[in-house]
Ligand SMILES: NC(=O)c1ccc[n+]([C@@H]2O[C@H](COP(=O)([O-])OP(=O)(O)OC[C@H]3O[C@@H](n4cnc5c(N)ncnc54)[C@H](O)[C@@H]3O)[C@@H](O)[C@H]2O)c1
């Protein structure tokens with residue numbers, strides 16, 4: 001049984017009996033959270049990345065990403081000498097019993113998952129191993145990838161190894177909590193030896209009765225895509241309900257509460273908005289459709305989800321253009337929220353980027369504020385927009401305020417201040433943050449998603 005050693009404060013001597021030696025290849029959002037959280041329960045973890053600047057940063061005790069709660073665990077496990085970073089794959093895996101692949105699987109040109117990072121690393125690892133290892137794909141990979149990883153390694157080595165599928169379900173913004181207390185751990189393997197090691201490793205994370213679900217590799221690989229696609233479908237369904245609400249005079253917040261209270265539907269992931277974004281849903285829905293295509297199956301519902309989500313990304317900019325009679329040339333907009341969701345600096349497939357593109361192309365100027373996402377946006381699009389130091393500075397003389405990400409600090413602004421700073425008391429809210437009556441009382445024109453327009 002794996003020991004749980006959670007240390008706060010100074011270095012203490014550790015029992016050496018049960019901790020495992022782990023290597024994590026790829027230290028992005030998933031790899032770094034995985035490595036840090038595995039160290040937190042007493043394992044010895046080495047994280048390896050090809051990005052030398054990133055590795056240097058982490059060796060110097062700096063986090064390359066913003067993820068709430070990660071810093072405390074990161075610093076504690078470095079201080080306790082359980083968490084290490086390197087660019088050298090060979091030394092990272094030399095003593096590891098389990099090697100996690102947390103590498104990118106971006107969409108290839110045709111939408112299918114690009115497996116070159118995963119299979120390239122598998123080959124490299126195959127060349128380097130000298131004793132039994134468990135290779136775990138943490139990356140989101142299509143059905144059949146475990147076989148491909150096995151073949152890539154087999155082509156390089158005669159040493160014994162097992163390949164396990166162990167998809168990750170963490171959400172950015174709450175990644176540490178999701179890893180430490182997962183709803184479930186899915187492990188795809190048919191090897192008894194690997195199953196035992198993986199069960200021991202995850203023991204400390206499922207002490208509250210949350211299950212480890214063992215299955216074959218293919219079912220495990222598909223579970224990940226099915227989960228993300230189902231959630232993307234749920235959101236998309238609500239976006240369509242919201243669009244219909246606007247046409248028939250219903251209020252989507254009421255409808256959401258009305259249906260969410262049915263346990264069979266559930267309250268979560270029913271919030272309409274500006275379309276789902278992020279590094280996972282868009283690429284994973286697309287990859288599942290592609291996998292289905294390759295197997296001559298037309299996954300109709302997911303094709304519709306993709307289509308609806310594309311148009312949902314233009315809903316807010318469409319409302320803005322309509323309000324200004326189709327002409328936003330020379331208009332100045334304040335934009336609150338750039339990250340694809342709150343509590344992250346991740347801007348991959350962020351709806352804000354689409355809204356910026358649409359409005360800037362139509363001749364508008366934008367001043368944005370986001371608590372964590374501005375550096376990444378600045379690196380991506382530079383001075384295409386201006387950046388404000390705080391939410392209120394973005395408002396100066398703007399023709400309207402657009403809200404795109406539901407950061408907590410946008411939820412209860414000083415509306416007197418907002419009204420004073422804006423040129424027009426006009427708000428377009430892509431996240432339904434405010435009470436309609438409050439907006440009427442404050443004298444705003446307020447246009448949100450799936451609700452009455454008030455003014
Ligand atoms: N981000 C999430 O919330 C999330 C959640 C669950 C699953 N996933 C999946 O996990 C995988 C990783 O996603 P991510 O968001 O962490 O990606 P990321 O882009 O944040 O990180 C990937 C890291 O891998 C490194 N890398 C690339 N090639 C390498 C190599 N050959 N050797 C060592 N390091 C290498 C990169 O430098 C980078 O640091 C993807 O398959 C993704 O779909 C992501």
Ligand SMILES: O=c1ccn([C@@H]2O[C@H](COP(=O)(O)OP(=O)(O)O[C@H]3O[C@H](CO)[C@@H](O)[C@H](O)[C@H]3O)[C@@H](O)[C@H]2O)c(=O)[nH]1
Nearest residue numbers: 168169170171172235269270271273276277278280340341
């Ligand atoms: O009711 C909702 C919930 C979410 N979203 C949007 O959906 C996207 C994804 O949100 P979320 O799922 O919270 O964030 P991710 O960090 O992308 O996490 C998803 O993708 C990860 C990567 O695969 C999985 O591990 C997680 O389980 C899965 O929730 C974001 O654009 C959200 O704004 C909505 O529009 N309405």
